[in-house]
Amino acid sequence: MELNNPVSTNNNQHVHRDDVGARIGMWLFLFTELLLFGGMFLVYAVYRMKYPDQFHLSAMEMNTTIGTLNTIILLTSSLTMVLSIAAIQKKNKFLSVVFVSTTLILGFMFLIDKYFEWSHEIHNGNYPGSEVLLNKKNGEILFFGLYYAMTGLHGLHVIIGMIVLSFMLVFLLRDKITFDNYVKLENAGLYWHLVDIIWIFLFPLFYLIQ
Amino acid sequence: MSNYNNEEKKNHVIDYGTYIFVWLGLLALTSLTVTVAGIHLGNYTLIVGLLIALTKASLVIAIFMHIKVEDPIFKVFIGIVLLTLLAIFILTFIDYSFR
Amino acid sequence: MANGTIALAEKSFYQEGTTKRKTGLFSWIFSTDHKRIGILYLTSVTFFFVCGVILGELMRLELIAPGPTIVNAETYNRFFTLHGVIMIFLFIIPGIPAVFGNFFLPIQIGAKDVAFPRLNLLSWWLYVIGAVFALTSLYLPGGPADTGWTFYIPYSIRTGTNVSYTLMAAFILGFSSILTGLNFITTVHRMRAPGMSFFKMPLNIWALYATGWVQVVATPVIGITMLLIIIERTFGVGIFDPALGGDPILYQHMFWIYSHPAVYIMILPAMGVVSEIIATFSRRTIFGYKAVAYSSLAIAFFGYLVWAHHMFVSGLSETAAIVFSFLTFIVAIPSAIKVFNWVATMYKGSIDPRTPFLWVMAFIFLFSIGGLTGLVLGSLATDVHLHDTYFVVGHFHFVMFGGTGTIFFAALHYWFPKMFGKMYNEKIAKIGVGLFFIAFLTLYFPMFLLGYNGMPRRYFDYLPQFHTLHFISTMGAWLMFIALSIVIGNLLYALKKGKKAPANPWGGVTLEWHIPSPPPLENFEEIPNVTHEPYDFSQLEGMEYGTE
Numbered sequence: 026m027e028l029n030n031p032v033s034t035n036n037n038q039h040v041h042r043d044d045v046g047a048r049i050g051m052w053l054f055l056f057t058e059l060l061l062f063g064g065m066f067l068v069y070a071v072y073r074m075k076y077p078d079q080f081h082l083s084a085m086e087m088n089t090t091i092g093t094l095n096t097i098i099l100l101t102s103s104l105t106m107v108l109s110i111a112a113i114q115k116k117n118k119f120l121s122v123v124f125v126s127t128t129l130i131l132g133f134m135f136l137i138d139k140y141f142e143w144s145h146e147i148h149n150g151n152y153p154g155s156e157v158l159l160n161k162k163n164g165e166i167l168f169f170g171l172y173y174a175m176t177g178l179h180g181l182h183v184i185i186g187m188i189v190l191s192f193m194l195v196f197l198l199r200d201k202i203t204f205d206n207y208v209k210l211e212n213a214g215l216y217w218h219l220v221d222i223i224w225i226f227l228f229p230l231f232y233l234i235q
Numbered sequence: 236m237s238n239y240n241n242e243e244k245k246n247h248v249i250d251y252g253t254y255i256f257v258w259l260g261l262l263a264l265t266s267l268t269v270t271v272a273g274i275h276l277g278n279y280t281l282i283v284g285l286l287i288a289l290t291k292a293s294l295v296i297a298i299f300m301h302i303k304v305e306d307p308i309f310k311v312f313i314g315i316v317l318l319t320l321l322a323i324f325i326l327t328f329i330d331y332s333f334r
Numbered sequence: 335m336a337n338g339t340i341a342l343a344e345k346s347f348y349q350e351g352t353t354k355r356k357t358g359l360f361s362w363i364f365s366t367d368h369k370r371i372g373i374l375y376l377t378s379v380t381f382f383f384v385c386g387v388i389l390g391e392l393m394r395l396e397l398i399a400p401g402p403t404i405v406n407a408e409t410y411n412r413f414f415t416l417h418g419v420i421m422i423f424l425f426i427i428p429g430i431p432a433v434f435g436n437f438f439l440p441i442q443i444g445a446k447d448v449a450f451p452r453l454n455l456l457s458w459w460l461y462v463i464g465a466v467f468a469l470t471s472l473y474l475p476g477g478p479a480d481t482g483w484t485f486y487i488p489y490s491i492r493t494g495t496n497v498s499y500t501l502m503a504a505f506i507l508g509f510s511s512i513l514t515g516l517n518f519i520t521t522v523h524r525m526r527a528p529g530m531s532f533f534k535m536p537l538n539i540w541a542l543y544a545t546g547w548v549q550v551v552a553t554p555v556i557g558i559t560m561l562l563i564i565i566e567r568t569f570g571v572g573i574f575d576p577a578l579g580g581d582p583i584l585y586q587h588m589f590w591i592y593s594h595p596a597v598y599i600m601i602l603p604a605m606g607v608v609s610e611i612i613a614t615f616s617r618r619t620i621f622g623y624k625a626v627a628y629s630s631l632a633i634a635f636f637g638y639l640v641w642a643h644h645m646f647v648s649g650l651s652e653t654a655a656i657v658f659s660f661l662t663f664i665v666a667i668p669s670a671i672k673v674f675n676w677v678a679t680m681y682k683g684s685i686d687p688r689t690p691f692l693w694v695m696a697f698i699f700l701f702s703i704g705g706l707t708g709l710v711l712g713s714l715a716t717d718v719h720l721h722d723t724y725f726v727v728g729h730f731h732f733v734m735f736g737g738t739g740t741i742f743f744a745a746l747h748y749w750f751p752k753m754f755g756k757m758y759n760e761k762i763a764k765i766g767v768g769l770f771f772i773a774f775l776t777l778y779f780p781m782f783l784l785g786y787n788g789m790p791r792r793y794f795d796y797l798p799q800f801h802t803l804h805f806i807s808t809m810g811a812w813l814m815f816i817a818l819s820i821v822i823g824n825l826l827y828a829l830k831k832g833k834k835a836p837a838n839p840w841g842g843v844t845l846e847w848h849i850p851s852p853p854p855l856e857n858f859e860e861i862p863n864v865t866h867e868p869y870d871f872s873q874l875e876g877m878e879y880g881t882e
Contacts, residue, residue: 045306046449046524052309053516056316057554063320064558064588068573070324071331071584089269096265104258107299114248153571163572163579170571170578174562211301218300222292229284233272308523319551319638326639327587330654 044208051212055219058182062223065175069230072167079164084234086151087172091142092232095135096224102131103221106214116204118197125194125210128217132187139180143173172231179227182220189213249304257298264291346755346852352451366451369853372437373753374458379433380822382424382465387818389417394777394811397804400796410794411480412495416472418483419500423507424465426738427596430603431549432461432514434745435542437753439518441846442536444527444864446856449520453513460510467503471496482792484593487574487585491566498567501560508553508560511599515549518542527845529864533627536844536868537613537620540627541606544634548595548602552638556592559585583648590641598637600734602630604741605672608694611748612676614842615691616683619869622675629668636665643712647721655714662712669705673698688840689763693744696771700736704729707782722792725785731778743767743821750825751839755852756832757881758824766821773817777810838879843871847879 073080109124150157151169158166193213196202202210268287272280297303302310347369351361362370393413396403405413436454440447448454471478479500481490490497522543526535562573563585572578574585613620620626642650642658650658676698685691707729710716720726751757780803785791789800796804838847843866849857866873 043449043524046520048305049309049312049523050450050453050516050520052312053519053550054512056312056550057512057516057557059316060320060551060554061558063323064555064591065562067324067327067588068562068584071327071581072579074328074331075581076579089272093265093269097262100258100261100265103261103295103299104254107254108251111249111251111254153569159578166572166578167580170573173569174565174571174573178561215300218295222295225291225295226285226288229268229272229281229288233268233284234280315547316551319635322638323555323591326642326654326657327591329657330583330587330642330651333651333653 042206042208044211047208047212048215051215055215058219058223062175062178065171065178066226066230069171069175072164072171073230076162076164076167079162080168081234083165083168083172084231086146086149087232088142088145089232091138092228095138096228098131098135098138099221099224102128102135103218105131106217110207110210110214113197113202113204113207113210118200118203121210122194122197125190125197129187129190129194132183132190135183136180139176143176146172175227176231179220179223182223186213186217186220189216249298249301253298257294261291261294264294345854346850347855348852350855352855364455366447366455367855368436368440368447368451368454369753369857371454371458372433372435375428375432375436375461376753378458378461378465379425379429382420386417386421386425387815389413389420391811391815393417394808396794397796398808399805400798400801402795405794407794408480411482411792412478414792415479415482415500416468419468419479419504421734422483422596423504424461424468426600426734427507427511428461428514429600429738429742430607430745431518431542431545431599432457432511433742434607434749435514435518435545435603438749438846439521439539439542440525441849441853441857442539442844443522443525443530444845444858444862445521445525446858446861448517449524450517454517457510457513457517460506460513464503464506464510467499467506471499471503474499484589485560485563486589487563487580487582488576490563491575498564501564505557505560505564508557511549512553515546515553518546519550522546527861527864533624534864534866534868535627536606537609537623537626537630538603538606538844540630541602541609544630545599545602548599548634548637552592552595552599555588556596559588559592562588583645583650586645586648587642590644591638594641594644595634595637597733598633600738602633604697604738605630607741607745607748608676608697609672610842610844611690611694611744612679613869614748614840615686615688616680617686617841617871618679618683619867619871620675621678621681622671623867623869625671626675629671632668633665636661636668640665640712643717646714646717659712659714659717663709666705666709673702686840689758689760689767690744690748690840692764692767693740693747696767696774697737697740697744699771700732700740700774704732704734704736708733720785722790723785724781724789724791727791728778728781728785731781736774736778740770743770746825748840749846750828751835752846752851752853754829754832755835756828757835757839758828758832762820762824766817766824769813769817769820773810773813775810777807777814780804780807780810836878836881838877839881841871841874841879843873843877844868848877 105124105127109121109128112118112121112124146152146169152158153170153173158169190213193202193210196209264287268284271283271287276283296313302313347367351365351370352367353361353364355361355364362374365371365374392404393410396405396410396413436448474496476494476496479485479490479495479497480493481495481497485497485501522535522539565571566574566580570578572580574580574582576582609620609626640658640662642654643662646655646659707725711720711726711729747758747763784800784803784807787800789796789803835851837850839851840847845862845864846853848862
């Protein structure tokens, strides 16, 4: 538990930069996100245990192909994200800009995919409060309720992540993020990876119940 | 104890190759989990699916999120939080399993 | 420590700010200085405390006699909901950490500010926005929520009142609380002065650190729960709606997964302040420093494992009820460690019974009653009888108000000279604390008897046999109003007319007593090099201290 003293006692320097501190702060924030989704996963787990068969039945209606495609898109975007950090570490600003842009494009593709998936379900009448759904069994209503709430909240995080990344792009272009000061980009990356991790768990829980 | 500073961090620049390698691993695990879901394993489907997801998440955390090369205190933090989450799940299921 | 000298009185943080504008309101509400933010919080928290007190007084007035007295049942329901929401989310949770934590955490570890000053300002703004949300629900059609502060399903998804606004307020306030906790943890890890190892930190810091973890790890669960009710009310997804297969008990689980640890967000910082005050006024190092430090972490962790003791009569499985009842008793252990160590600290100390110390004495007495009645409620058999009665109301007012509320005032009296550079009238302050103690017992003790005899909580009316006890309690409420007026009035007067405070009026030795009162903008002329243990009173030699 005993830590060495972390502060560089450079008293002349008015504002001292602390990259490790910034990352600790970011990780603490990620923990709150983890617990936020953790709460939803808990709700999912309880209802799945209560209505296993109806969850199975509803999951058959999910489009596994779209789900798999989205998984691949997000995993790839995580790769380009981390590559952009590696690029800036190697003083390659151009490559870093390219990778951040690619990440943004992939995020956008994920959302388009999601849009088609949701419209398909809504077209089938599987949306909260619809007559088709209300006529189904309780477990199926809950499955779709959770499906919309969880993927919706996840989608919201993708959008937030994209907004943050857009700022990072501007910072990169304006040289606010450089090879020796890139903690902002790192923290944005951490957030993006967390969004990816959440999806890694959502994927088998909604699309792969056979 | 390590001395935190930015110099030390720079020594941990990971090569592009490592990341691409991990990414390939993640894709392989994804196709594995999709394949396994197609086989009739009964109750094991869920467990296998979650185990694969857990492996994938650990890869992302360790390599993409740099926890492998980060200061040890980060690992302690993550451990505490996951332990708390696990405790919450177990205790809730103590209720639901015995209803 | 701090080279033993007090820096020559330069400009204090009141004269020098972080904003471009030097004076006026904007130099405060946009300041990133942790001390100014602390004062901002103090002002807003006190404002809402007074609001909550007035609502409480009105409720007690309604209960002075059986039958409708001043309000009808519906208004009464809204009163207790608002009283609960305001007192919990706007006073007790932010109370000690956001006010005194913000002001003193950086100073006590020898830092110039917190790790993320702008985030700190954001957290105050979120607090204000959350408060606005809570208050606008009053004036919108539908009126304020009438669910009680627990927002239990299914009533909260059926009622026509503005529950969504109140929930949104709780969500935003949760965010504000998370940012404070995040800031404190990072600050403690990264900004300690040279030589300030973890075990040289004052116990107040240990308590705030543990609180920070609870804030970060527990609050998101309530966030998602509140969000789910809002989604449920807006879209009807069925997640908690029993008509669609949802499970109301799952809601209670989710609610208490946060709200029980939240109890420790409220009480842990108070325990930290108690350690400071007892050490200073006993002139002794805290007995069992490490045990007290670790017990803060233990309380924070065990606090997660006991939430379902709020749900014994809800339809929980028996196995779960037994497990949770057992786990509840475990939390009592670290709390008891603290109380025993405090008492042991005073033994053979040279006690100086100044006002803050008297507040702490009141705390130990009231909090012990609150804690022990908590065990009565935590054990399965007795809880079935006492659940949802006035016994519960009495219990949590003893721990919340008698515990955290009392220490809020203790901290205010302890650090007032440092924060404002003024001394208050001690005679009046002592009369205030004495009257508070008497009023408190008159107000809340009858509630235990009422509850034991079967008076249910949250009713605006009662049977004639409860009249006497209710009447006594209302008298206590009036006495409490007088006591609080004396206490707050005395401090407000001191703010205007008080004598100038010296740097170290009490003879404390933690870092804040080594700098001028009020402190300069960046706290220290030079970051101190810490060599002493936190409560090493040999430092007082060669240091100027005392009120005269």
